[in-house]
Amino acid sequence: MPFHEREILETIRMVDLETLDIRTTTLGISLRGCVRSTVSATADAVYERITSAGEKLVETANSVERDYGIPIVNKRVAVTPVALLGDAVDSDDLVPIAQAMDRAGGEIGIDYAGGFSALVHGGSSLGDRRLISSIPKALASTSRVCSSVNVGSTRAGINFDACIEMAGVIKETARLTEADGGLGCAKLVVFTNAVEDNPFIAGAMHGIGMPDEVINCGVSGPGVVNASVAQLGPDASLGAVCEEIKKISFKVTRMGELIGRETAKRLGVPFGIVDLSLAPTPASGDSVADILEGFGLERVGAPGTILCLAMLNDAVKKGGSMAASRVGGLSGAFIPVSEDMGMVRAAEEGALSYEKLEAMTAVCSVGIDMVAVPGDTSAETIAAMIGDQMAIGMINDKTTAVRLLPLPGMKEGDTVDWGGLLGKAVAMRISPFSSDGLTRRGGRVPPPLNGLKN
Amino acid sequence: MILTSDRIDAHPQGQPLEVPRGTHVTSLAREAAEARGISIVEAGAGSTCGCAAPEHCSCGPTPAPPSMMGTPVPDDWARTMERRRKVDPSIWSTSPTPKPTSPAAAPSTAKSPAAAVLGPAETHVDACVMDSGGECREGVVVVTAVGRNRPHVLAELATGIADVGGDIQEISQRIVDDWFHTILTVDISRTKGAFPEAKAALERLSRDDDYTVRVQHERVFRYMHRI
Numbered sequence: 001m002p003f004h005e006r007e008i009l010e011t012i013r014m015v016d017l018e019t020l021d022i023r024t025t026t027l028g029i030s031l032r033g034c035v036r037s038t039v040s041a042t043a044d045a046v047y048e049r050i051t052s053a054g055e056k057l058v059e060t061a062n063s064v065e066r067d068y069g070i071p072i073v074n075k076r077v078a079v080t081p082v083a084l085l086g087d088a089v090d091s092d093d094l095v096p097i098a099q100a101m102d103r104a105g106g107e108i109g110i111d112y113a114g115g116f117s118a119l120v121h122g123g124s125s126l127g128d129r130r131l132i133s134s135i136p137k138a139l140a141s142t143s144r145v146c147s148s149v150n151v152g153s154t155r156a157g158i159n160f161d162a163c164i165e166m167a168g169v170i171k172e173t174a175r176l177t178e179a180d181g182g183l184g185c186a187k188l189v190v191f192t193n194a195v196e197d198n199p200f201i202a203g204a205m206h207g208i209g210m211p212d213e214v215i216n217c218g219v220s221g222p223g224v225v226n227a228s229v230a231q232l233g234p235d236a237s238l239g240a241v242c243e244e245i246k247k248i249s250f251k252v253t254r255m256g257e258l259i260g261r262e263t264a265k266r267l268g269v270p271f272g273i274v275d276l277s278l279a280p281t282p283a284s285g286d287s288v289a290d291i292l293e294g295f296g297l298e299r300v301g302a303p304g305t306i307l308c309l310a311m312l313n314d315a316v317k318k319g320g321s322m323a324a325s326r327v328g329g330l331s332g333a334f335i336p337v338s339e340d341m342g343m344v345r346a347a348e349e350g351a352l353s354y355e356k357l358e359a360m361t362a363v364c365s366v367g368i369d370m371v372a373v374p375g376d377t378s379a380e381t382i383a384a385m386i387g388d389q390m391a392i393g394m395i396n397d398k399t400t401a402v403r404l405l406p407l408p409g410m411k412e413g414d415t416v417d418w419g420g421l422l423g424k425a426v427a428m429r430i431s432p433f434s435s436d437g438l439t440r441r442g443g444r445v446p447p448p449l450n451g452l453k454n
Numbered sequence: 455m456i457l458t459s460d461r462i463d464a465h466p467q468g469q470p471l472e473v474p475r476g477t478h479v480t481s482l483a484r485e486a487a488e489a490r491g492i493s494i495v496e497a498g499a500g501s502t503c504g505c506a507a508p509e510h511c512s513c514g515p516t517p518a519p520p521s522m523m524g525t526p527v528p529d530d531w532a533r534t535m536e537r538r539r540k541v542d543p544s545i546w547s548t549s550p551t552p553k554p555t556s557p558a559a560a561p562s563t564a565k566s567p568a569a570a571v572l573g574p575a576e577t578h579v580d581a582c583v584m585d586s587g588g589e590c591r592e593g594v595v596v597v598t599a600v601g602r603n604r605p606h607v608l609a610e611l612a613t614g615i616a617d618v619g620g621d622i623q624e625i626s627q628r629i630v631d632d633w634f635h636t637i638l639t640v641d642i643s644r645t646k647g648a649f650p651e652a653k654a655a656l657e658r659l660s661r662d663d664d665y666t667v668r669v670q671h672e673r674v675f676r677y678m679h680r681i
Contacts, residue, residue, distance in 0.1 A: 002672070005626050005637050007679040008596060012668065033456070033480050045459075045482050052481045067649060069670045251678045258677040322681075 011251075019223040019286045020252060021071040022259045023279045025061050026114075026199035028206035028214040028272065029053045031080040039091045043100035046085070050077060050104035050113070053213050058109040060266045068262070070255055073220070073281075073421075077105060078204035079115035086127030094130050098138035098145045105144040112187075114204030116147040119194065121156040123444075132162075135169050139184035140176035146202035152192030152390040154397045158445035160387055166190045167383035167439075174375070174406050181416040182407035186338075186370065189403045190386050192393035197273050197328040203401060214272040217260030218329060220279045221252040223286045225316075229294040241295060242315040249276065249319030257324045275329025276320030277365055278312075280340040282423035288312075288333050289342025300342060301352030309333060310363040330399055332365020338405075338418070338425035339370055347426045348415075354428045362392050367400035372416065372425035375408040382406060384435035387445075395448055457494065462486040470495050593643030594623065594672040597656060601665020603634040611636065611667070614659045618652045619645040634665075639672065 014020035034045035152158035177184030196207020199216040264271035346352035393400030
């Protein structure tokens with residue numbers, strides 16, 4: 001037998017018992033041919049482009065899933081940042097384009113469409129400003145569309161004016177989607193050092209350096225990693241735990257490589273990258289927090305959490321990078337709070353504070369993700385919170401993001417349960433001290449010395 | 455040159471529209487042309503692929519690169535193209551990927567670049583799968599069955615595999631307490647239907663109160679456990 005039966009049973013156990021799955025196959029679609037002189041004509045062109053390019057995506061992903069027996073949880077589309085289409089049109093309102101993306105997504109049967117996005121780290125153009133002002137209504141009037149705005153980079157510094165503007169956009173989005181528990185904010189993320197090939201929502205976009213179409217694949221697998229750490233027992237050294245995570249990450253990522261390549265081949269489009277992120281779900285046993293607690297923490301948030309997360313993130317990258325021909329996207333350990341039952345539990349029990357979470361973002365692969373805060377948190381405070389995250393990303397030359405949920409009417413400790421992949425959010429305590437003087441200054445933060453690399 | 459729907463809208467209905475060779479026709483323009491009965495013709499097109507020398511053409515469904523348009527295609531270039539196209543069907547393509555549902559983009563007689571590589575669309579069994587020793591294993595799948603032990607289980611599995619024309623290569627079975635697990639590697643390259651049908655037929659042997667059958671490509675295990 002070409003494989004030992006232990007290997008065959010290990011693979012089957014991963015899928016059946018440890019929730020190994022491919023989180024997403026994301027079809028990147030360039031919209032650069034969709035620029036028209038009016039918003040309605042542009043929206044029509046976007047609809048036509050997405051439906052024609054993505055017509056076979058779901059059917060093909062389903063056939064790959066069926067043939068290989070590895071679940072593909074989401075099928076998504078990422079498009080060129082829509083702000084690039086917004087300069088030439090005859091209106092400041094780009095909502096019709098988001099609605100066209102939403103209709104097209106419904107037509108082809110995908111779960112989410114990312115790319116209602118703008119890149120303003122060096123300042124904003126007319127199209128960027130139009131897009132940012134359209135975000136609240138766009139997210140309130142669509143169900144699949146996700147939006148992201150990049151406000152900083154290690155090379156350009158931080159556009160703090162944009163941070164302030166995005167704080168207002170987040171508050172307004174929460175207000176407009178109040179009836180849905182502020183769901184719009186779950187589809188809006190603010191980045192620094194955003195990547196062009198991110199297959200994960202809400203930050204998925206099809207960067208301007210990408211081909212006409214490309215398939216990117218995001219793996220998952222916290223349950224598999226957690227099980228492999230657990231079987232080592234409590235006496236294994238940290239080195240042994242890291243070695244085990246490297247090995248299991250290799251295997252998980254290989255599945256992403258296989259499924260991504262096969263999907264791309266069947267669709268007849270180039271294969272892009274595997275994003276080897278550990279993306280948790282609210283499902284039992286599919287938690288990054290559980291892995292961290294498996295290192296020996298009573299609860300995530302306890303002293304030692306950052307050390308464990310740093311080891312986990314590094315081991316995942318090392319194992320995964322050996323398994324894929326091209327690694328991209330965010331690639332590391334995600335720590336969304338609402339989407340991870342272990343994180344929710346720690347937040348509810350008071351083991352995990354917002355400040356500890358901020359520190360964790362310095363060593364995880366993204367940032368403050370799906371964190372609910374009291375609804376009366378001011379826009380000035382949110383702008384400063386965004387600024388903190390952007391600074392961590394800028395100085396450490398890594399992607400960081402903020403997906404905050406200032407849900408109207410929510411007070412510290414209140415919860416909202418969206419179900420599905422978005423999970424359950426608990427409003428965390430935010431420092432009551434003001435940052436208004438900082439936000440009143442506005443302006444741009446110069447790039448750091450480590451951005452000067454040429 | 456790029457042909458957009460604006461130009462189609464301005465063109466007389468039903469009249470053919472001649473465009474320079476290598477023109478990129480947007481998908482919206484294709485639809486607009488189809489709706490208004492306008493056929494888009496490349497200037498001096500001697501073949502469906504747009505090559506100036508159809509007798510030497512090896513482009514198949516993919517147009518020649520812009521730099522080679524209108525010049526004879528040297529043999530070594532053709533060979534290079536052929537090799538590159540096997541690696542990436544979209545290479546050098548100056549047109550959007552042909553969509554089977556769009557008559558203007560994909561004539562019924564033309565194969566898509568993916569189909570050219572994959573073969574018939576309904577067949578997804580790999581042409582050749584290499585095991586760890588470098589042996590070529592065509593269309594090999596791994597069949598696993600787990601359940602409570604009883605007589606005739608293996609016979610039922612073997613009969614099911616025989617019914618779809620599968621060839622059992624290796625078998626491993628263990629019984630722990632009252633439970634069995636069986637692993638079979640099966641060559642289905644000569645099965646009566648495509649892989650999905652064979653897989654479905656074998657997995658239909660599963661019953662909730664008896665045992666579960668799972669059929670997976672050998673590639674899943676090779677990818678996960680071999681470098």
